[in-house]
Amino acid sequence: MSKxxxxxxxxxxxxKGLSTLIPAKIKITVGMSTSGIASGAQGVYDALAAEIKKxxxxxxxxxxxxxxxxxxxxxxxxxxxxxxxLSYAMVTAAKVPQLMDEIAxxxxxxxxxxxxxxxxxxxxxxxxxxxxxxxLPKELKEIPEINEVPFYxxxxxxxxxxxxxxxxxxxxxxxxxxxxxxxxxxxxQKPDKLIDDVIASGLRGRGGGGFPTGVKWRSxxxxxxxxxxxxxxxxxGDPGAYMDRSVMEGDPHSVLEGMIxxxxxxxxxxxxxxxxxxxPLAVANLSKAIExxxxxxxxxxxxxxxxxxxxxxxxxxxGAFVCGESTALMASLEGxxxxxxxxxxxxxxxxxxxxxxxxxNVETWANVPVVIARGGKWFxxxxxxxxxxxxxxxxxxxxxxxxxxxxxxxxxxKEIVNDIGGGIPGGRKFKAVQTGGPxxxxxPAKLGSLPxxxxxxxxxxxxxxxxxxxxxxxxxxxxxxxxxxxxxxxSESCGKxxxxxxxxxxxxxxxxxxxxxxxxxxxxxxxxxxxxxIIDGSLCALGGSAPNPxxxxxxxxxxxxxxxxxxKRCPAGVxxxxxxxxxxxxxxxxxxxxxxxxxxxxxxxxxKKTHKINKKLCIKCGACLEACKFGAIKVE
Amino acid sequence: MKKTATKTETVDKKIKxxxxxxxxxxxALIAVLQDIQDACRxxxxxxxxxxxxxxxxxxSRIYEVATFYNAFSLKPQxxxxxxxxxxxxxxVKGGFNLLEKLERELDIACGDTTKDELFxxxxxxxxxxxxxAPVVRIGxxxxxxxxxxxxxxxxxxxxxx
Ligand SMILES: Cc1cc2nc3c(=O)[nH]c(=O)nc-3n(C[C@H](O)[C@H](O)[C@H](O)COP(=O)(O)O)c2cc1C
Ligand code: SF4
Ligand code: FES
Numbered sequence: 001m002s003k004x005x006x007x008x009x010x011x012x013x014x015x016k017g018l019s020t021l022i023p024a025k026i027k028i029t030v031g032m033s034t035s036g037i038a039s040g041a042q043g044v045y046d047a048l049a050a051e052i053k054k055x056x057x058x059x060x061x062x063x064x065x066x067x068x069x070x071x072x073x074x075x076x077x078x079x080x081x082x083x084x085x086l087s088y089a090m091v092t093a094a095k096v097p098q099l100m101d102e103i104a105x106x107x108x109x110x111x112x113x114x115x116x117x118x119x120x121x122x123x124x125x126x127x128x129x130x131x132x133x134x135x136l137p138k139e140l141k142e143i144p145e146i147n148e149v150p151f152y153x154x155x156x157x158x159x160x161x162x163x164x165x166x167x168x169x170x171x172x173x174x175x176x177x178x179x180x181x182x183x184x185x186x187x188x189q190k191p192d193k194l195i196d197d198v199i200a201s202g203l204r205g206r207g208g209g210g211f212p213t214g215v216k217w218r219s220x221x222x223x224x225x226x227x228x229x230x231x232x233x234x235x236x237g238d239p240g241a242y243m244d245r246s247v248m249e250g251d252p253h254s255v256l257e258g259m260i261x262x263x264x265x266x267x268x269x270x271x272x273x274x275x276x277x278x279x280p281l282a283v284a285n286l287s288k289a290i291e292x293x294x295x296x297x298x299x300x301x302x303x304x305x306x307x308x309x310x311x312x313x314x315x316x317x318x319g320a321f322v323c324g325e326s327t328a329l330m331a332s333l334e335g336x337x338x339x340x341x342x343x344x345x346x347x348x349x350x351x352x353x354x355x356x357x358x359x360x361n362v363e364t365w366a367n368v369p370v371v372i373a374r375g376g377k378w379f380x381x382x383x384x385x386x387x388x389x390x391x392x393x394x395x396x397x398x399x400x401x402x403x404x405x406x407x408x409x410x411x412x413x414k415e416i417v418n419d420i421g422g423g424i425p426g427g428r429k430f431k432a433v434q435t436g437g438p439x440x441x442x443x444p445a446k447l448g449s450l451p452x453x454x455x456x457x458x459x460x461x462x463x464x465x466x467x468x469x470x471x472x473x474x475x476x477x478x479x480x481x482x483x484x485x486x487x488x489x490x491s492e493s494c495g496k497x498x499x500x501x502x503x504x505x506x507x508x509x510x511x512x513x514x515x516x517x518x519x520x521x522x523x524x525x526x527x528x529x530x531x532x533x534i535i536d537g538s539l540c541a542l543g544g545s546a547p548n549p550x551x552x553x554x555x556x557x558x559x560x561x562x563x564x565x566x567x568k569r570c571p572a573g574v575x576x577x578x579x580x581x582x583x584x585x586x587x588x589x590x591x592x593x594x595x596x597x598x599x600x601x602x603x604x605x606x607x608k609k610t611h612k613i614n615k616k617l618c619i620k621c622g623a624c625l626e627a628c629k630f631g632a633i634k635v636e
Numbered sequence: 637m638k639k640t641a642t643k644t645e646t647v648d649k650k651i652k653x654x655x656x657x658x659x660x661x662x663x664a665l666i667a668v669l670q671d672i673q674d675a676c677r678x679x680x681x682x683x684x685x686x687x688x689x690x691x692x693x694x695x696s697r698i699y700e701v702a703t704f705y706n707a708f709s710l711k712p713q714x715x716x717x718x719x720x721x722x723x724x725x726x727x728v729k730g731g732f733n734l735l736e737k738l739e740r741e742l743d744i745a746c747g748d749t750t751k752d753e754l755f756x757x758x759x760x761x762x763x764x765x766x767x768x769a770p771v772v773r774i775g776x777x778x779x780x781x782x783x784x785x786x787x788x789x790x791x792x793x794x795x796x797x
Contacts, residue, residue: 035765038778070767239723239762277670277707278763280776318666319706321761335665336697337704396725396766403767434724468766470724484727488761494704597785599740622733623784 003297005305010175010184013296017176021166022129024081026059026103031075031164033066033249034281035242039073040092047096048076055100065250067164069151071402072114075164078103082133084140086113108139117146123161124178124373150419151401156382158390159206159243159366160406163250168285171292174253180298182369186261187306191221194265198368200376202388207233207324207361208439208465209541210387210454213368216358220266220348223356228268230259231333231352231359234275234282235317235324238437239488241468243392244362246404248275248282251366252289256312258365260298261372263310266358271312274329277319286314321438321492325540326359327351328494339494340540361466363392383409387453392467397434399471400425407452414448417471428473432556436465438485438492439545441552442478461552463545477574478557479564483511485549493542500543503534507550515575519565524554573635576620580636581613587632594624594633647686650675655690662691665701669708677713706760714749714756716794719773723762731770735759737784738772741791754795 004010020027030036030045045063052059067075072089079085080103088111091099099111119130146152157163166173174180186194199214220228232255236244248255259271275283290312293299301309320338322328328338330352351357367389371379380388387409393416395405400422407416413433417423424430432442441462443450450456454464472481486508495501507530510523531547538544554561563569570578583594583603590608595601602618605611611632613624625633654671658664668691672683679702688695702708720735735746738757742750749756765771768780774794782790 034778035767035780038765038768038771038780073767236764237761239727240725240766241762242764242766245764276764278760316667316670318670318708319760320704332666333663335663335701337700394766396769397728437724468724470728472728476728481728484724488722492761599737621736621784622730623737626733626783627785 004180005297005302007184010180013172013175015176017170017172017174020060020062020170021173021176022079022131023060026057026081027062027077027079028059028103029062029064029077029079029167031065031067031073032063033070033246034279035070036066036073036075037281041074043093044074044076044091044096047093048100051096051100055104057100057104059103062167063169064165065163065168066160066246066404068155068160068405069401069403071400075114078113079131080106082131084116084118084132084136084145086143087115087117087146089114108143113143115146115149115152116140116143120165122178123158123370124181126374150422151403151405154411154415154420155406156390156408157406158370158382159247159254159363159392160251160404161370162254163246163404166251168250168252169288171253171289171296174251178373179253179369180257182373183257183260183298184304186264186372187304187308191265191267194261194372195221197376198265198371201371201379202376202386203364203367203371203379204387204454205361206363206367206391206466208436208463210464213360213364216348216360217262217265219346220268220356220358223349225349225356227270227355228266229352229355229357230263230266230268230271231329231357232259232271232273232362232365233324233326233329233359234273234279234362235329236276236279236362236466237321237324238466238468240394240396240434240470241437241466242394243404243467245276245279245282246394247362247366247392248279249285252282252286253293254366254369255286255362256289256293256298258360258368259312260303260310261368262358262360262365264308266356268358269309269311271310272333272352273312273314274323274333275314275316277317283314283316290314320494321488322494322540322542325542328540329359330357337494339496340542342539363467384451384453386455387464391452391464393469394467395421395469395471397470398424398428398473398476409453410451412448413443413450413452414445416452416469417448421471424471424473426473428475430471431474431476432472432478434462434470434472434481434549435468436463436548437468438489439463439541439548440465441548442472442481442556443552444556461548461555463548475572475574477515477570477572478553478560479511479514479570480572480574482550482553483508483515486511486546489542489546493546497537497539497543499534499537500539500546503530503537504543504546506530507534507547511550514561514564515570516577517564517568517575519561521565523565524558524561528554579620580615581618581620581624582615582634582636583611583613584632584634585610587630589630589632591629593627593629597623597627599623647682648676648680651680651683651686655687658691660691662693665691665693665698666705669698669702673708677717678709678711712749712753714753716755716775716797718755718757719760719763720746720758721761721763721765721769721771721773722759723766723769725766725769726762726771729769733784734770734772734782734787737787741787755791
């Protein structure tokens with residue numbers, strides 16, 4: 001492969017990419033992210049390939065990353081020249097022959113598309129592409145356009161601009177969407193000018209802290225030393241978050257391009273991507289992308305004929321949450337145990353191997369090419385004043401539309417939950433949203449109008465975090481959630497600081513007692529005072545923010561703590577020692593399902609007669625609740 | 637000197653090949669251990685002494701690293717590793733009930749291996765498939781929206797593998 005080092009060569013690659021992105025024949029694309037594959041996308045892909053071969057069809061079959069609405073996976077896109085792109089949800093391998101009939105005949109039954117896309121705009125170049133030639137056929141008008149689907153309507157995709165659209169293994173498709181043109185532009189500019197632009201964009205770190213990215217770059221640029229590094233934090237330790245996985249899997253080149261630009265700006269020639277151990281597909285797609293970038297001359301020596309050299313290596317994490325912390329991550333990269341160190345030694349001056357190192361999160365890096373291509377001012381026009389641009393969230397938990405969403409900063413929280421997320425399933429009540437992972441907190445439903453910005457979330461006792469957004473309904477116990485996070489942090493504390501190691505453990509003991517009904521009056525006050533000691537006496541932010549989940553639940557859900565401590569009652573019906581299972585007479589039909597699944601034979605009864613649960617035998621495993629189709633199992 | 641030489645001879649070919657690939661690069665310690673863990677499903681003692689010798693790192697450092705990270709195991713593991721997600725999304729959706737069900741079905745506690753060495757049961761913090769919660773990963777395969785009811789059937793398919 002010849003290296004791309006001129007604009008013309010880049011345009012040529014873009015043309016090639018366009019020929020598969022929007023081909024002159026029918027194209028079928030399968031969403032093959034980790035969760036897509038887990039939902040059966042590989043089977044769908046294989047069935048499509050077999051059917052295309054059997055019928056001798058001239059159809060292009062490709063793969064892509066997460067299309068966003070992950071609860072509807074497997075998702076596939078079908079595109080015929082001159083027609084809108086049609087997206088089908090919950091496709092199974094068994095449905096494939098039917099679907100192929102439909103595609104061949106050009107009809108929309110019996111498997112109706114979920115939505116259609118009439119065209120799109122390249123974020124990098126601003127160029128609009130219309131898929132539909134001429135008037136839209138009448139029958140297609142009945143299928144909602146993507147911008148009318150509530151899940152997508154309020155989203156603006158910057159960091160996930162290519163996810164679910166391009167084939168992540170095809171560099172030309174990335175280039176066709178404007179990829180690597182920001183790099184070409186950057187390499188003709190002075191590093192300081194680039195940094196000015198990043199500062200002007202207002203881009204802040206997406207990994208949690210929200211530190212201004214351009215300011216960090218400048219410190220690293222100005223730090224003394226011949227050898228400098230750039231690092232991408234792909235550790236994504238926040239449990240319940242998968243934004244970074246989706247970007248690394250679905251659009252690895254956006255991360256690479258961001259890093260190359262960053263390396264040029266700070267003066268680094270070596271880069272590292274630290275990827276979480278649990279993400280094999282992200283490692284595979286990043287590795288392929290690095291190879292392709294090298295082959296095309298975007299990595300290696302004399303990039304774009306500019307004289308600038310840079311290369312990237314991947315390191316796999318080994319399952320330690322604390323390694324997401326920047327100094328611990330660098331220790332881990334050096335092959336050591338990942339213990340954080342004091343913050344007063346700045347990593348931009350003394351980082352990896354004691355050399356100036358600039359570390360940013362995956363999503364931060366993925367934003368960089370857009371900032372450079374469109375200019376800092378353009379970027380600053382999106383979102384709110386102090387929090388510019390967009391944020392990707394993994395909207396999960398008890399919400400109807402579970403998936404990957406990217407929204408402009410400043411959007412009210414309830415719009416994410418109710419409009420994009422479609423509200424709470426099963427007729428339950430919206431109780432809280434957890435953001436910021438173990439360092440964050442729970443925001444109650446009553447604060448639903450809160451604009452999602454770094455500062456507003458912190459003021460509310462939570463934090464932006466890396467982007468996990470877990471929706472909780474009235475069946476979630478907030479004391480149990482506090483206990484859950486504290487237990488998580490206890491097991492993940494590196495043990496270096498006494499307040500974090502011992503204090504968090506003590507807090508866990510107290511919370512466990514409360515959940516068991518052994519809580520005492522004054523426990524809440526004790527938790528609060530211990531929290532302060534842990535916040536003050538911990539070296540890194542793991543300890544420093546560990547009490548947040550406890551403090552925020554006490555602040556907003558004190559009544560639940562009181563119910564556990566004073567009345568020995570778990571109002572949400574979660575804490576096992578405090579709940580009982582029983583059968584609702586008026587709902588039980590005597591179907592015997594509960595009796596069948598109960599592992600201890602606590603649930604018994606005769607056919608068509610009301611069943612009973614023996615409280616002495618019941619281990620509260622919830623099997624009957626899961627099995628009952630009539631809502632006849634009561635937990636209180 | 638002679639002693640270590642004999643050790644080097646007895647160490648598994650597989651492990652030799654892994655360690656030699658890194659050409660004595662000290663900073664690759666974690667990667668070396670990951671490869672050994674993948675190949676053997678745990679870190680055998682003689683492998684660690686061999687690594688110490690070849691990378692010229694004290695054995696104590698190797699143990700520090702091996703015990704710090706959750707991905708490493710010093711005990712032999714079962715043929716199929718069962719990882720129950722204990723991430724927030726899975727917790728909210730009752731993932732803890734799946735763990736208890738598996739403990740009952742396999743008659744082992746979390747962290748242990750069955751007597752027949754078929755299964756090791758572990759908890760993991762988020763598999764990144766939170767949209768499919770609750771999730772359990774067995775031998776690298778994700779089982780989405782898993783219910784207690786389905787567990788015996790799922791285990792059976794692995795027993796027959
Ligand atoms: C305990 C702990 C865990 C963290 N985990 C992550 C993580 O998984 N991913 C991440 O990008 N940042 C994580 N961070 C934040 C990083 O330390 C760092 O601030 C961030 O990666 C910087 O990149 P940014 O400025 O682009 O956000 C963590 C911090 C702490 C204290
Ligand atoms: S605060 Fe906790 S995790 Fe952070 S360095 Fe101290 S002991 Fe380790
Ligand atoms: S919380 Fe279970 S996969 Fe993320």
